[in-house]
Amino acid sequence: MQLRDFNQQVQPAIDETMQQIVAHPLVNPYTGLAAILRYHLGWEGPGNGQDAQGKRIRPLLVLLSAAACGGNWQPALPAAAAVELLHNFSLIHDDIEDHSPLRRGRETVWKRWGVPLAINAGDALYALAFEGIHQLNQTVSPQVTNQAYKIIIDTCIKLTGGQHLDISYENEREISLDWYWKMIEGKTAALLSACLLLGGAVGSASPVQMEALQRFGRSLGLSFQIQDDWLGIWGDSAHTGKSTDSDIVSGKKTLPVVYALQNPKRFAQRWLSGGITPSEAPQLAQWLIEEGAQTYTEQQASRYTGEALSALDQAKLDNPYGAALRELAHLLLKRNS
Secondary structure (H helix, E strand, O other): OOHHHHHHHHHHHHHHHHHHHHOOOOOOOOHHHHHHHHHHOOOOOOOOOHHHHOOOHHHHHHHHHHHHHHOOOHHHHHHHHHHHHHHHHHHHHHHHHHOOOEEOOEEOHHHHHOHHHHHHHHHHHHHHHHHHHHHHHHOOOHHHHHHHHHHHHHHHHHHHHHHHHHHHHOOOOOOOHHHHHHHHHHHHHHHHHHHHHHHHHHOOOOHHHHHHHHHHHHHHHHHHHHHHHHHHHHOOHHHHOOOOOHHHHHOOOOHHHHHHOOOOOHHHHHHHHOOOOHHHHHHHHHHHHHOOHHHHHHHHHHHHHHHHHHHHHHHOOOOHHHHHHHHHHHHHHOOOO
């Protein structure tokens, strides 16, 4: 099973399941809210379409792990839709908290409708994610549904805890690498790990496989966030849909920055003096390269992807779906090349 073939097979089903959940009878009367949700999810409004919808990596992980463990991805569709809705709740709130004007090349929800309505829309997606988990009752046993609820609840706590650290660190001029790892453990790794656990639960994975899938998702999530940090400074804004100066100007503690602050060189001296303007960001990005921060960041991304692949080996998913899961991990490793 090639990843591309699997992706083409499941994306219409993911989209249909998400649309069905978002068209909840309690949402429908509030047409303005429904329009905001459909805009953010890339279904309506200026610039709508596949690019605006994102790559749907998280639901892919759910469905691939379910199929790799149990041979069938269809029962996991409600869980796959749930994690994508949960992810998009976090994106709406992240954009507010980061003051980001663009998401996937379009105006962010807060920029288009204002902060209060954006917060409310994010809350709606959060609730609808739990509706997706509830719909697992139609495809799996009550025991598996309860297990999925526990996975999602724990993940939400970790996710918001990691985001709390991320926001709190913006008021600190520097933090240690240890605190950085703790932040992204919650902010990104927790949700990717949950995707693998949800798929494994639906696919009746053994306890040994579940433990390996959890480690696979965690390490892949760490690598994924590290590469987001890389893209936030050196990525192509036309490709990512986000400005490459915002992370430096806003004071975000991304891995290149945290690494460079361990050494009192030009970047650290300028950073610690505060008040960085957008016009200065390219020079600071160059100093990060010269001081080894870019190389270190790339090494850490490779390290954690290697750990992820090792964990996937230990899950012993020796079937075409397991091979597609490995292909996806390799694809994520190459996001900054």
